[in-house]
Amino acid sequence: MSLLKLENLSVTFGQFRAVDQISYTVNEGEVLGIVGESGSGKSVSSLSLMGLIDYPGKVSADELSFMEQDLLSMPETQRRKITGSDIAMIFQDPMTSLNPCYTVGYQIIEALKTHQGGTKKELKTRAIELLNLVGIPAPESRLSAYPHQLSGGMSQRVMIAIAIGCNPKLLIADEPTTALDVTIQAQIIDLLIDLQKQKQMGLVLITHDLALVAEVAHRVIVMYAGQIVESGPASEVFSTPKHPYTQALLASLPESAAGKARLEALPGVVPGQYDRPKGCLLSPRCPYATDHCRNVVPDNQGPLERQVKCHTPLDTMGRPAA
Amino acid sequence: MLSFIGRRLLQAMFVLLIISFVSFMIQDKMGDPVRQMVGLSVTLEQREALQQELGLNDPMLIQYGRFLGRAIQGDLGTSYYYKEPTIDVIASRLPATLELSFAALVLVVLLAIPLGVFAAIHPKNILSRAVLLFSTLGLSVPIFIVAVFLMYFFAIEWGLLPSFGRGETTSVFGLWQSGLFNRDGLQHLLLPSLSLAFVLTPIFIRLIRAEMMDVLQSDYIRYAWAKGISAPRIYFIHALKNTMLPVITVGGIQLGTLVAYTILTESIFQWPGMGLLFMDAVTRVDVPLISTYLIFVGVIFVVTNTLVDVVYSLVNPRVRIPGYS
Numbered sequence: 001m002s003l004l005k006l007e008n009l010s011v012t013f014g015q016f017r018a019v020d021q022i023s024y025t026v027n028e029g030e031v032l033g034i035v036g037e038s039g040s041g042k043s044v045s046s047l048s049l050m051g052l053i054d055y056p057g058k059v060s061a062d063e064l065s066f067m068e069q070d071l072l073s074m075p076e077t078q079r080r081k082i083t084g085s086d087i088a089m090i091f092q093d094p095m096t097s098l099n100p101c102y103t104v105g106y107q108i109i110e111a112l113k114t115h116q117g118g119t120k121k122e123l124k125t126r127a128i129e130l131l132n133l134v135g136i137p138a139p140e141s142r143l144s145a146y147p148h149q150l151s152g153g154m155s156q157r158v159m160i161a162i163a164i165g166c167n168p169k170l171l172i173a174d175e176p177t178t179a180l181d182v183t184i185q186a187q188i189i190d191l192l193i194d195l196q197k198q199k200q201m202g203l204v205l206i207t208h209d210l211a212l213v214a215e216v217a218h219r220v221i222v223m224y225a226g227q228i229v230e231s232g233p234a235s236e237v238f239s240t241p242k243h244p245y246t247q248a249l250l251a252s253l254p255e256s257a258a259g260k261a262r263l264e265a266l267p268g269v270v271p272g273q274y275d276r277p278k279g280c281l282l283s284p285r286c287p288y289a290t291d292h293c294r295n296v297v298p299d300n301q302g303p304l305e306r307q308v309k310c311h312t313p314l315d316t317m318g319r320p321a322a
Numbered sequence: 323m324l325s326f327i328g329r330r331l332l333q334a335m336f337v338l339l340i341i342s343f344v345s346f347m348i349q350d351k352m353g354d355p356v357r358q359m360v361g362l363s364v365t366l367e368q369r370e371a372l373q374q375e376l377g378l379n380d381p382m383l384i385q386y387g388r389f390l391g392r393a394i395q396g397d398l399g400t401s402y403y404y405k406e407p408t409i410d411v412i413a414s415r416l417p418a419t420l421e422l423s424f425a426a427l428v429l430v431v432l433l434a435i436p437l438g439v440f441a442a443i444h445p446k447n448i449l450s451r452a453v454l455l456f457s458t459l460g461l462s463v464p465i466f467i468v469a470v471f472l473m474y475f476f477a478i479e480w481g482l483l484p485s486f487g488r489g490e491t492t493s494v495f496g497l498w499q500s501g502l503f504n505r506d507g508l509q510h511l512l513l514p515s516l517s518l519a520f521v522l523t524p525i526f527i528r529l530i531r532a533e534m535m536d537v538l539q540s541d542y543i544r545y546a547w548a549k550g551i552s553a554p555r556i557y558f559i560h561a562l563k564n565t566m567l568p569v570i571t572v573g574g575i576q577l578g579t580l581v582a583y584t585i586l587t588e589s590i591f592q593w594p595g596m597g598l599l600f601m602d603a604v605t606r607v608d609v610p611l612i613s614t615y616l617i618f619v620g621v622i623f624v625v626t627n628t629l630v631d632v633v634y635s636l637v638n639p640r641v642r643i644p645g646y647s
Contacts, residue, residue, distance in 0.1 A: 050547075052544060080552070083549075084548060084550025084551070091541060091545055091548070093541055096540065096542060097545040098542055099546065100542070100564070100638075101563040103639075111549045111551070114549070114551055114552070114555075146640070
């Protein structure tokens, strides 16, 4: 059974489509990686799942359901109950995501109290358990610490503790390691994957880190300018990319440029609000673009589990189809 | 905490020393004290003898030293007009001013926080726009206009409230004449405190609104929403506390404005407080009273700023008073 199902989800800010008709599903116990450069709509799409898009942003979808409940049509109070308990989210910058004015314990217990309730003592015991679970030493004394007294890695562990506190079925991690030290990054990812396996959560992992996705994700989605350009099993997408953008992303990794003086990079930038190309959004930057690409918007090609949005998908040798 | 208070006391001494020096220098520049004391018929020789006797011919610093010596013993001079120690005169007027300022402060807090928070949460709402319009108005209209208008409508046209004085007071432990405990005193308090609040509230509404809008955009508020916490909790527990940090700082500075505005308000409503006393002292060239008032205001500033620092450290865990944990 799919845990989360999106069908043609769009998020618009006025005329601008930050997320443009994306569809995907997340199954129980599955790790879905979402990659793409800054401004590709990764974060906005995940915020829309949490119901966190503020005015003037608008979310529309043919379907947006969680455990077969329609998230868009359900009453606000019911949705707020799911948010933070069944669907939890952790953010990119742990140092600024915890409220500086309240202790760690207060912020953990607050979330537990909102969704589960219990006596003061029970909540405290549970908070200590959670801190233990995410590998924070001396959890009893940490409860009374303020966020500014914690390191970035510690703060991220606290955020994870809060997120898993209500046993979510789906956890959305929006670049959970971007703001952290490289050595800490690995620890946090290990922790996340451990917890995901233990609790059989669905995990949506949004990141810039392709190597990480290749390692831990079951399936991967590549986003560009608010659209999903390619999706499929992680191993396949990375070994034989079908979209020129995915190919370019992989080529831009330092590992692929061994022995070369410069990293490979696509010329140009993601199209903004006013310079959207008529045809394929990548066409101005794509090395293989034809006139057809520049004038006609491509459809999704291929079966649902391995899709690519391109007129001339690449073959296994990395060359465009005729 | 103790070492903090100790250090604060030292700083306060230093500040008061400077204030006393300045207010002492003022005495010298406000005319010849001998002429204030004696009539025209006294001869020049007698005047000079009196000057010599009073030590007015000594160098300034020696005179100042003498003044300090007396001040330490609690003698800041005797009022020319009241013929009483200036400290006693001021102390008898202190309750009226403190009660007026306190009432105004309560009104400011009760008005500015809800209105500012509302305007921040619903920036497009028609009521928010009205609040902003009102605050612009309040910022630009001086207090004597506000006070006169309030007096005109509430006291003269509609006859609802008294227009001057403090009304009935009750004695608290024989130390404090309070107008807060009877109907008449409270009625008298309403118009002056309302005028004071009217000029101070707009600044705080704007400040709270701007800060709150900023805080609502922050990562930790977005995260609080993601935690599924209820909207009132997010606004009043998570956002308001962070909003109040700069408000407390500015509030501390605004206390100075409050003292200045009390002088005006007290003059308009004939409120028998320190401000009115000061105005009268200026017109009567009652120099010892003027300098004592200045020193008192200095003490009030030092005390309130210390309180503001303590409150700030209680609200903001990132700032801890050194030596206090």
